[in-house]
Amino acid sequence: MTNRKTLIxxxxxxxxxxxxxxxxxxxxGLSVVVDRIEMxxxxxxxxxxxxxxxxxxxxxxIPVVSFMEALYDSDILPRSNVLINNGTPSGFDxxxxxxxxxxxxxxxxxxxxxxxxxxxxxxxxxxxxxVSNRHPDWLSRDSMGRLLTDPIILDPGAxxxxxxxxxxxxxxLRDYKPYQIAFANFEYPSPEYGHNPYALxxxxxxxxDNRNRIVNLDTFRKEALDDLIKxxxxxxxxxGLSTRIFMFSLSQRDNALxxxxxxxxxxVNTGYVDWSVIWYxxxxxxxVAHDTQWALEHVLQEKVIPGFSxxxxxPSQYGVVLNTILxxxxxxxxxxxxxxxVLRILNDNKxxxxx
Numbered sequence: 001m002t003n004r005k006t007l008i009x010x011x012x013x014x015x016x017x018x019x020x021x022x023x024x025x026x027x028x029g030l031s032v033v034v035d036r037i038e039m040x041x042x043x044x045x046x047x048x049x050x051x052x053x054x055x056x057x058x059x060x061x062i063p064v065v066s067f068m069e070a071l072y073d074s075d076i077l078p079r080s081n082v083l084i085n086n087g088t089p090s091g092f093d094x095x096x097x098x099x100x101x102x103x104x105x106x107x108x109x110x111x112x113x114x115x116x117x118x119x120x121x122x123x124x125x126x127x128x129x130x131v132s133n134r135h136p137d138w139l140s141r142d143s144m145g146r147l148l149t150d151p152i153i154l155d156p157g158a159x160x161x162x163x164x165x166x167x168x169x170x171x172x173l174r175d176y177k178p179y180q181i182a183f184a185n186f187e188y189p190s191p192e193y194g195h196n197p198y199a200l201x202x203x204x205x206x207x208x209d210n211r212n213r214i215v216n217l218d219t220f221r222k223e224a225l226d227d228l229i230k231x232x233x234x235x236x237x238x239x240g241l242s243t244r245i246f247m248f249s250l251s252q253r254d255n256a257l258x259x260x261x262x263x264x265x266x267x268v269n270t271g272y273v274d275w276s277v278i279w280y281x282x283x284x285x286x287x288v289a290h291d292t293q294w295a296l297e298h299v300l301q302e303k304v305i306p307g308f309s310x311x312x313x314x315p316s317q318y319g320v321v322l323n324t325i326l327x328x329x330x331x332x333x334x335x336x337x338x339x340x341x342v343l344r345i346l347n348d349n350k351x352x353x354x355x
Contacts, residue, residue: 029332030343030352031059031305033112036082038338039071039094045101048338052107055343056352060102061112061182061246061334064095065168068118068131068154071095072111072176076168078129095176106355110180110246111172115165115228116156117185122149131164138164140193148193156188157199157224165228166235173239182246182277186225187260194221222261229272244274248307251278251291253298269300277307277334284317288324296328307334310342318342322349 038048039062052060063071070077072095083094095111102109118139119125124132132139132152140155141147154161172181188194194217203220229245236243249264250256257263267273278295280288288306295304306325310318325333326349333351335342346352 026350027353028351030057030346031334032057033061033336036063040083040086040088045098049101049105051338056347058353059108061110064111065113076171078127110182111178112182112184114185116153118152118154120151141195142192143195155196155199156228157194157202158196162228166231169232170235178243180244184248187262188221222263225261229267233272246275246277247273248277248279250281252281255281265298268303275303277305279307283308283321285320285324288321292328305332305334306330309336311337
């Protein structure tokens with residue numbers, strides 16, 4: 001316990017140093033969402049951390065649950081095909097290794113969990129242990145009862161799905177005790193989703209329980225996600241941990257709420273989520289400026305970190321978007337690439353805190 005308290009103090013000192021660096025030297029933090037292929041061996045992870053040092057990356061988001069496969073030693077999920085197909089020894093635990101090495105080099109490691117996407121298309125895995133084969137009754141459908149496959153998701157409105165997601169997160173919290181944890185795609189992909197039979201049964205009970213107010217399937221889906229994040233926060237507290245939650249959210253609040261039922265402003269401002277990584281829904285100067293300013297004005301303590309995909313932009317667009325972001329008092333930037341040219345431009349603009 002003493003060692004853990006010491007490490008928490010060290011992490012707090014690193015965060016304080018980052019804030020002081022920002023206020024005194026104009027530097028912003030630099031975070032990168034890792035590609036799973038970077039996690040296949042000790043050598044690949046060592047190379048990854050070497051890039052972090054070279055390009056002043058202070059935080060890595062590691063996709064430990066992606067398409068309901070694990071990049072860690074799990075008793076619940078099957079091992080990631082990325083590891084299996086690249087000859088990774090079965091005894092190698094990528095998350096444990098990168099957390100240990102990250103601590104050595106002062107790089108924050110944040111496990112990134114996709115709690116609902118089962119598979120990106122209809123050609124589901126052959127693995128009998130995959131949740132798509134073990135629990136096809138948990139998958140979300142449209143109003144005609146047809147399975148939706150772009151992507152296939154677990155329906156968060158089904159009680160068994162919520163329990164399953166909580167069990168996944170609990171496993172990671174118990175076994176790895178991360179200081180931070182992050183969620184991506186914590187949403188319904190579109191309003192078509194949400195018609196799983198178990199979810200609809202729950203919706204009928206929800207209507208009965210809320211007969212004194214106006215509710216519909218939209219409010220049910222929103223409140224299902226609200227309830228899930230509350231339960232995840234309670235899970236952290238029940239384990240005696242102080243793990244902070246980061247949420248990857250769509251930057252445009254109305255779109256996030258009306259299309260994906262994702263009320264990230266509420267989640268952050270009520271303390272269920274500690275930081276929101278706002279991923280720009282339209283990465284152009286006008287929308288980036290609007291969404292960033294709106295978020296900073298509406299999120300308490302400005303707990304917002306901008307995130308975008310530089311490689312999806314033309315070089316001229318990238319420069320405009322980056323300069324627009326940096327015109328606001330944000331503490332850092334999140335990107336999803338280790339492309340050297342992209343990172344050099346970030347460093348040239350004082351994104352990445354010197355060691």
